[in-house]
Amino acid sequence: METVDEALNAKLIACWQAALNTDDPEESQRWVDMAEWLSHRGDTPLPPPEPAAGRRRVSDERRRFPRVPVRSPALLALEGRVLRGETLNLSRTGACFIFTDQSDLGEGESGSFTVQGWLEDRPALVVAVEPGMLRLRFDTKGHGT
Numbered sequence: 001m002e003t004v005d006e007a008l009n010a011k012l013i014a015c016w017q018a019a020l021n022t023d024d025p026e027e028s029q030r031w032v033d034m035a036e037w038l039s040h041r042g043d044t045p046l047p048p049p050e051p052a053a054g055r056r057r058v059s060d061e062r063r064r065f066p067r068v069p070v071r072s073p074a075l076l077a078l079e080g081r082v083l084r085g086e087t088l089n090l091s092r093t094g095a096c097f098i099f100t101d102q103s104d105l106g107e108g109e110s111g112s113f114t115v116q117g118w119l120e121d122r123p124a125l126v127v128a129v130e131p132g133m134l135r136l137r138f139d140t141k142g143h144g145t
Contacts, residue, residue: 011038011075011114014082031084034073034116067091076124076134078111087115094137095124105129110139 015035019028067089076083076097085099095113105126113124113136128135 007077007112008038010077010082014075014084015073018084030073034075037116038114067096073116075114076111076136077114077121078105078109088133090115092138094127094135097134097136098132099134100132105134113138 012035015031015038019031019035022028022031068091070087070090072087074085074087074095074097076085076099081103083097083099083101083103085097085101088096088098090096095115097113107126107129109126111124111126112121114121123139124136125139126134127137
């Protein structure tokens with residue numbers, strides 16, 4: 001079983017690798033910012049990320065908990081690997097996570113989901129897999145939410 005320090009180190013390494021493996025300076029800076037935030041996230045909470053422009057409005061949703069378009073760096077730690085990507089949208093019960101790693105992933109895999117700005121990781125279950133995108137359901141049991 002991974003310790004908290006080992007899990008944090010794996011996430012920091014994934015962020016730095018992403019920052020180094022892009023030619024886009026803005027994307028690189030976003031991953032550096034994510035790494036810095038991860039290493040200090042218990043210090044001071046950050047304001048929530050701004051919703052992405054050009055997406056469907058929250059009021060257009062007909063769901064129990066509406067999806068909110070949020071583009072923010074995120075990490076999904078699964079057994080033995082960490083996927084780097086970003087959120088496409090978030091709701092109270094789940095997220096759409098886009099990523100570039102084309103690993104064999106399947107529905108039912110579970111892990112820990114980290115989004116820049118959150119104080120705690122959330123246990124998440126993969127409920128749908130599409131090329132470059134995962135739909136996640138948050139497991140809120142035991143978290144008082």
